Amino acid sequence: MDKIRFEIVGNFISHGKYMFIVKFEHGTHVMPEEEWKWVFGQLRPERWKNGNRVRQNRKLA
DSSP: OOOOOEEEEEEEEETTEEEEEEEETTEEEEEEHHHHHHHHHHHOGGGEETTEEOOOOOOOO
16 A cells, blocks of 8 residues: 655644644645544554554654
């Protein structure tokens, strides 16, 4: 199964909701945080545990 590639281009607050701009292979979408969590959970279920994102070790600059 091919992995769907995506990139979070930006985020902003609109009418009190956190919105994300996400670029997929087939286009760019603006979606609220709740929808992004659902989409990301469908794409990468191994990174979610009990509804919370599992943080991976990241190097800080």
